[in-house]
Structure formats: C-alpha cells, structure tokens
Amino acid sequence: MSARYDIAALKSRLGGIKTEDNPALVRQKSRDFYWYSPTLKRQLDHVTADIIVSPMSEAQVVETLAACHALGIPVTPRGTGTGNYGQAMPLSGGVLLDLSGFNAVKDVALGRVVTEPGAVIAQIDRQTRPQSRQEMRLHPSTYSTASIGGFIAGGSGGVGSIRWGGLRDAGNVIRLKVVTMEASPRVLELSGDDLHKVSHAYGTNGIITEVEMPLAPAYDWVDVIVSFDTLREATEYANAVGEADGLLLKQLAVVDAPVPHDYFLRHQKYLPRDKPVAMAMVAAHAVSSLMGMTKRFRSAEVLFRSDRMSEADLKGLPPVFELGWNHTTLRALRVDPSITYLQVLYPFPNQVELVERIHARFGDEVPAHLEFVRFDGKVTCFGLPLVRFTTEERLEEIMAIHEEMGAPIFNPHRYTLEEGGMKQTDEIQLAFKREADPDGLLNPGKMIAWEDPTYDYRSGKTFLFRGLSEHAA
C-alpha cells in the first residue's frame, strides 16, 4: 500500500515531528471499537494506515497537513480510538494523525475550560475538579480513555445528556479551532452555529486543534440501582425521574433482565436475574428527593446505593456510567462474543409505549437497554439494545422492524456519517468540506455526500466506499 503514497518524502518533510511506521504499531493505531459490529468487523478488519504522525502542537498539525496536501496523502485524525463505527479508521491508508499526545489543559475558568484536542476527558476533570470543583458536562462511557477532540468529532452525547442534551445542542461546545487541509492550511475559530460545520464530522473537513468546553459543578455523584417487576415500570420510573427538573442527575439508564445479572459481573451479587433495573447517578444532595420519588413506584426496590456502602464493598466496582452507554455492550461482549447492538431513538412523547411494544415483539433476542436524555428540550430515551446476533440479514431485519414501528435507527453497523446518522446529506458539513478540504484528503470514505453526490439514501443498500475495496485489493 505504501506504493500509493510517497511516505518516504513525507517523513523527510516532517523531520521535527514524531512518526511511526512499524506495521504492527500502525495497524494497532488504525482501529477503534468497530468490532462491536459483525458487519464492520467484516468490512474494516484489514484497514490500516501507512504511517502514524503524532503532532504535539498546532504548528505541527499545520506542518503535517501542508506536507500531506503537497504529496496527496490522505489524513485520518484519531484521538484515542474509542469510537465504535470506524470513525478514525483510515479507509484509504495514508497518514493516521495521532492527536493523543497533543493534550494539554490550557485554561480553566468559571464555567469553561480550554484544552488541546488529545486531552482525555478524565484527565481534564482531574485538573478542573481540585482547582475549581468543576467537571465536564458530557462524556462517553469511555470517560477514562476517550479524548475530547475525538468525542466532539465522533460522538454525540452520553453521560450528562440527561441533564444537558447532546453535543450538537447550543452551549455544549463553546469554541473550536480547526486547521484546514490546503496548500497553506488556515487556522479557523468557530463558535455559535458555525460549530455544526465540524462537530460529529469524523474529521472529514478539518482537524480540531483547540476546544473550549463548558464545565458543570463537580458534585459528589451517588450511584443508585433500582429494580422493578417489569420493563414497563422501569421505563416509566426513569421517564418520571428524568422529567423531574429539579433532580440533579448525571446519568439515567434502564437495562432489562437478564442483562444486568448476566453481564455486570462485578455488581452481580446485587442484581437478581429476573429484574429489569434503572441505574442513575444523582448528586449527593438530591438522593433524598430521588428516594422520595422512588417510593411512588409500586415494585421499586433499591438494590444499590453507593453512599450507603463501605469503601471495602465499593472497591473494584465500576461506576454505574461504566455499566451504561456502550459499556453495556462491552460488558455483554466480554461474556458472550456473539452479541452486538443497535442504536435506536424512541421519539418523545411515545417513548414509554414504544419501548414496551418493540421489546415485547423481540423478547430476549433484543434485550432492552435505554439511555434517558434531554432531546430538543424534552426527556426521551435512546436505545442501545443488545442483539443476540445470528446473521447480518436478521440484524438488518430487526432494524427495519424498529423503523416500521416508529423508532428510527442510528445504524452502528455503518462507517459513513450519513448511514450512521440522519440518512441524508449534511449540507453544512459538505459545504465546509469544499472550503476546508478541497482535495478530499481528510478521512476519505466517511462522507457519502462527498464521495457520491448522487447517492440514494433510500436505496436500502449499504454504501461501499470505492477506496476501501481498492485498498483491500
């Protein structure tokens, strides 16, 4: 593959910047958690870059992009590779731009923090908490390993979304600096609605070199797990708790039986096999209010409260947010590697009904996992249900049935922005790519609208990036 690009010339141009072309190391850094999906595993398993370039500053990013532009080498940016859809996998080879070392926390102020893109979110909090009793509003369940730049470029929300909505929502990102992929790369500052140009664009139209994010107060968060007799009751409970505007929550999920008992191994002794559970992170000063609400629910039984446990009992237990979002999937996969998952939206105001109807239909083939969020000002839930995988055809069928029943799928078995998202061209991101990456060298193959402007999203087919098959050949 290096035959395609003049990697030697690149290396000589980037004398002062750290590079790595040991194939095993390059291959390792060319992947993410794409293997959660059997479909992506089949499609992307062979993907690897030609070289890793690891800039440590904005100047080095500019230098790298200028050199790659001159040589026509594609560049795929990567934080720490915790995505699930091959976001940061270099479908056309070339440069894997490893931003994980470009990671300083630059400035902490009341309500905001400025960092470099590679800063791991937990690392940011480790600086803001002691300094100002503040922490990041939103993070994925890969809090301890995910970079902030990768989260903005490849994520959508997660822990904190029950309070703050998603990354796309006004106010959840304050400002970004972005470097363009041109002969003379420009450094642009984006804020307000301009942030939509590059947020969740997988780095296809600019490289993020600085982020300014809002901070929330760092309360003492208490983990609470409550069981119910039925999924319906657990869902109603979570919905009511989520709608309690004065109740300070950071995380709120429902997982149906037998998933908690079977896959949350460290918590297993607290979790009866036949009970769906709701799992919440609630501020210490809101626990009594949450307990008050909990008493209103007939079959509710509080199984776990971290504020009532000894240090010794808590030792070795992951926080409940590491039982949620994609960590639910991860824990299931560790026990049963045949499991995969979906991403579903149960639209407001029918979420409680819809969850019950859909999961009644599929039973244990698709165990329910709901993540409650604020979405356009209302509380609803996303689903990340597990799927006991049999064939890709059945997986597609399960997704089609969800959509027929009124629950849109954000397909986690696709590597393109559009198929994983709104199934239509994002005109704002496309227009910005024309400006910022006119030669189409940034993360090729991820934006269908760029690769094939006439693509029919309703064809029912899976987009196949030509560069990927060529490259594999």
Added chain:
Amino acid sequence: MSARYDIAALKSRLGGIKTEDNPALVRQKSRDFYWYSPTLKRQLDHVTADIIVSPMSEAQVVETLAACHALGIPVTPRGTGTGNYGQAMPLSGGVLLDLSGFNAVKDVALGRVVTEPGAVIAQIDRQTRPQSRQEMRLHPSTYSTASIGGFIAGGSGGVGSIRWGGLRDAGNVIRLKVVTMEASPRVLELSGDDLHKVSHAYGTNGIITEVEMPLAPAYDWVDVIVSFDTLREATEYANAVGEADGLLLKQLAVVDAPVPHDYFLRHQKYLPRDKPVAMAMVAAHAVSSLMGMTKRFRSAEVLFRSDRMSEADLKGLPPVFELGWNHTTLRALRVDPSITYLQVLYPFPNQVELVERIHARFGDEVPAHLEFVRFDGKVTCFGLPLVRFTTEERLEEIMAIHEEMGAPIFNPHRYTLEEGGMKQTDEIQLAFKREADPDGLLNPGKMIAWEDPTYDYRSGKTFLFRGLSEHAA
C-alpha cells in the same frame, strides 16, 4: 378586635420575645402586595393583626405557638410580606408571626445551604457567592426583599424556573423543619415527598423554622433583550431558546409591545414602542451560543446586552429579572395604577399557538407577558399578562375566556390556596393540618378544605371566609 383574644395574657407569657402592638406598625406588617388585585384590595384592605410577635429562634417559635394554642389566638406567619395574594395577611386578627429577624445562614456546603426561615434570598447569596461561588437556584423577582421561608410557603417558582422547574419539583427543596400548633408544639423534619405537606401551604399547617435548599453555580449572568416584529416570533424564539438543553439560562420572558417601552422606564431608550421583546439571563460562557441561535430568527434584533455596556451605562438599570414575573406588573402599576394582571398556564405542547390565539382575541386590553419555565420536564410558559382593568365582572370574564380557550388560570385575585391553585382540596396538606394544627389556629381562612369541607369549587362563586366578614364587622 383585641376583645376577641387575650393579648395581654399573651404578652405576659412571652416575656422574652419581641412583640409590637402599635396599631400603625401592626397594620403595616399585616399586609403584602395584595393591592395588585382590585378584588383583594376591596376584600382585605381592613385586615390587621392584634399584635406582632417576632421570634428569633426555633425555641421562641415553639414558645409562641404553645402560648397562642393555650389562649386560642390565631397565628399567621410572615416573612417579609412580598406575596401577592394576602398569603400572610391575618384574616382573623390575632398574632402576626414576624419571622424576618429569624434569618441566619447556618451552613453552606457544595450544592446546599441551611438557613433560618427569615433569611432574605439575596442575603443568602451574598454569603454563598464569595464563599463557594454558589447561589440559590430559584427566587421570585422580589429577590432583594423576599425571605426564603415565605418563598417556600407562599411562592411556586420564578427566576431560575426555566432551568430547574418549580419549588414543588423533587430536588428544589431538600429539607424543612416545621413546628406544629399544639399544646406542646413538635418540631418535625420533612424531606422527599413529605415536603409537599407544607410547601405552598401559606403556613396553614406548620411554621417553617429551618430550610435546606440546593445551590447552583453562581455564574456571571448576562442580561440580553431581543426584539421581534411579532409576538408570535418572540414566543417561538423564547420557546426554542428554552428548549436548548445546553444553553445555560436563568430567566426567559417575553413581553408584548407597548409594555416594555411604556413601563420599563429605566430601559426605555433601548426599547422601541412597537416591538415585543424576549428578555433573558444567560451565563457569560453561553452568550455566543445564544447569539448563534438568535441569528436563526428573521426579525430578531439584539437591543441590549449587559456584557457590551459600560459601568456608567449600566448604572441605575435594574437587572432583567426585575423586569419579569411580578415586577412586570409592579412597573406597569407604577405608571398606570388602574392596571392589574392574571396568572395563566399555556399548557405544553400548544403554548405558542395558544398565546397567539388568546392575545389576538384580547388585543391591548390584555398585553402578553410570558415567563418560560420547565414544567414536568417540558418547556412551556406561564402568562402574567397585564389587564387594563375596567370592572371585576370583566376581569372574571377575561379569566373565563382563557379557561374556555384552554389556558388554566391560577387566580391571583383570591386569597385561598384552592382558588389560587388547583381548585380542589389538597388532601396531603389537609391531612397534615389535622395533625399539626388540630384547632385550626394557623393562618385561618386560607384553606377552604378546612373551613368548609363541603365547598363546591365548581360553583363559580368566590369563597368568603366567615372569619373575615365577622372580623370586619
């Protein structure tokens, strides 16, 4: 009137507690802002207590209640008298329990504060802000003068409700201590759902002696005023901004023309007479996001941003929250004493349509004033429209038309809990009154369910407390 109660005996029993029976001073402390309503003004103008008792501690509250219970003297608690419905007016005379001097801030911690009931909300913030960069979540527009105990006993929400919902919502009050009205008064601690027993009960079933309230971060709040061509656009804007879950707001109101220009005299030069405005308090680090959203609205014009003004220009201008809630009414009344107001709920999800339809019907007789809030997990608006008052009959008719059109009225022209609220018995408050005030001596005449258990709330009539007419006679 003192003929009814043995005030002399009371005074001799309360040797160590401050009392005042100068009739002019007693009368002054026996009133609130009931005169906003021409109806209440007519009904309550003569109301006065026999004596003011000003306990400075829980022990003194207990001593006062025991003495009053022994002597059969009614007790009406009062903070600083900033209510609007005669909440703290002693309809049967007796003791006006002045809690304004019982006002220490006792403990400040992360996310919470413990105070005595008479603490003025602004005074609490003056302690929590420098100490911990925290402030109260919710306050009425009478922030600078209202006591926290009075707010909990007589208020429902206000500034901050766009973010936190109302006082009734789980988590917005953490804990209360309450003294009962019995021969040997008990001191009870309430938390969780038990708080509903005494919240917004006008002190009819217990005297609050300690409060524990949640605190929010004290950001630098920026006042923003934006004008629009039509009320519809201003309402749509405020609704969208309110639904932006990541946008850190503290206050969000819409006021139709010509109210801002005609009545917000200190801001007048910024306010064209023919434009409805939206007024927001937004955190400094969210201003750029708000401006981004504002650009999406065709006729939006930013008239005022406190972060872009000099100290000199800001001098003498009230904060925008003092242009909202009942301060809108107050400012109008100062210019035109014939004005009064309503309290309306425009229920989700039809609020934008309903506002337009109702105000199109009434025109300038009922200028729109909307306060956007989170309500049961959704964003909607309350109305505190001004009314250009003609007769009590027309006022009743305007309210009836609102209800016919789908907008429930919380009648601010009534002094009872039920008529100003849900127009039904609050069984929880009633049951607690049976326990905590078996002789019915606390704030008589305010809870219809106690005075007349057979009262028909759908009679269309106004409840007349017998004690009030007897007393006037």
